[in-house]
Amino acid sequence: MSVRNFFKKIVSWELWNFNVLYAPISPVWLWYCLRSRSFWFFTPSNPTIAFGGFEGEGKKEMYEQLPSEVIPLTIYIRNGIPFAAVLAQLEQSGLRYPFVVKPDVGMKGILFRVIENEQQLKKYHDRMPVEYIAQEKIDYPVEVSVFYYRYPWEKKGVVSGFIHKELLQVKGDGKRTLQELIEQHPRARYRLQEMEHRHQHRYNRVLPDQEIFYLSYAGNHNRGARFTNLHPEIDESLLQVFDGLSHYNESFFYGRYDIKTRSIEDLKAGKNFIVLEFNGAGAEPNHIYDCNMPLGTAYKVILQHWKALYTISRYNYQQGIPYWSFRKGKAFLRASRKHFKILEQFD
Template sequence: MHFFKKLSYHPLLIKIFHWEYWPFAVLYAPLYPYWFWLCLKARAFFYVNAANPGIRNGGFLMESKKEIYDLLPENSYPETLFFEAGTSAIQVLEKVRSKAVSYPLIGKPDIGMRGMSVQKLENDQDLLAYARKSKVDFLIQAYIPYENELGIFYYRLPNETHGRITGIVGKEFLTVIGDGTSTIEELLQQNQRFLLQLPVLRKNIPEELTLVLQKEERKLLVPYGNHARGAKFIDVTYLADEKLNTMVDELAKQIKGFFYGRMDVRYHTIEELRAGKNFSIIELNGSGSEPTHMYDPRHSVFFAWKEITRHWAIMYTISKQNHEAGVPYMSRQEGLAMLKANTQLVKDIS
């Protein structure tokens, strides 16, 4: 029995037997025929840009976070400073100081994905190091201290006055609970999800992994709500009552050219969020958004496939209506250039 338990904790087997860890190409492969069918109906392979005319490429790939933040209502997102690649670290530090933005801060690529190169910065040394190693345009953001985070998937058909929430994902950050005797690394090895993050954690926080937490003491190791960074995704779509739907709809309609995508929101309490208080949009994702509530471990891969195709159908309808209203589809040449640029970006920020 001990042998089989040990075998079940092998990283490769964890990834094989838990579909939520399958590579993107593997998870989506059975759905490509449906994708091509939608392209055929649209008579355009890259029709997805028309889903969100106000966002570069519709938010499918290579969209600028800075440009998206500029679309958001004032005070609905963290204070954010933009820096071009190659900006000297001293200039970055001086600008941060001039804006009186206090630590901790968050550094992230202006164009990024899946939490790549996102880092919490605790002091000047962290900030300087992040600025020096960044190969792409990047953002320095105020850290939002609210403990809770949701990813709210929303859409509105252009010919309708009201939109709706189609799914909500809750996020449990990578946090360990002490037992009074085990090191943090030993605690991580007892959890299949955490075990997959060990190589990165050994590189980023090697000293912390040797600590022994007191019994029931909690330690947050990764303060980012990214699945690829160890966060557990929980389907909490039941939270989408009329009050929350109305709040999100009113907020989304203030974002010019936004019809389809996911808002990642930090908030204090769900009651305050429903009232539009004490929350901050940390990311707004467009036509490249996944319905991430599908990654709840309780869901099967068949549920995931159903949710993906359901949302693709919605995106197609929105794109078609916007196209009929005069929004051009991206050309094949533009689309291929976007894919090529994205491939290079992944290399730069991995």
């Protein structure tokens, strides 16, 4: 990283390491632990998701609690089974190339891949250390995130954040190589080690004029996706859609929906959209990013969401949904961290 990029990363808080960014407000989180007399005060927030959806939950348990018409066609594949059995699952399911693969328990876009053919699938399957999912590739043109929470005693919730996502990508000009495009990209240039790991074998390729090359298919902030704040689009129609999802199983009270849709208008009308992910208690209000928000304002937004998370969790606890014990939560978190460390080694 150049000296210029290094100092730009220091002054731009959106590029800071997660732990550095959250350190100044971490005493507030600790205060909620003390008030609840539980390190895992958030676990009743989404009672039917492991650990409240804070970390380590599987996508299967999330998909099973949403209406079938809003989730992608998905199959679950155990690692280590014969590849012939994988092909049989594909044939039986009707899933066709290209499709998406990713760990059932994953995060931050780790081991997220688009599979174009049988050879790529075999390579992925042979090196996958954990159970994973194969899922239809949703080609709706608009990808968004919606942060929603609802207090359990109320019928209506709150859409607190709404953003559009643009995957990390470069556009060719018929002159520059992929490496040059990456090094001059406003976000990719801060991720040169990752880019080299993923795309070095293509670095000398000159992209044709106007050709789009996706550097990552994961629409995450930590994978370089660009966010555009859509807060003015939040209205009663949008809220009704997510109130409906929250009431579907009466158990999703707090979190962020990652969605692909044909258009914002269709999403508001409750049609032509697919839920890719639901991130529970551990979800960031990612509408703080990429909108020139001052750091102090970003902290205010985060703290408002933490207060809602505490309030929801405390109410559900008082209704008989227990906090996880310290031992149970510690063991789950340790197993989750071990799991992700393994994933990172194979990414």
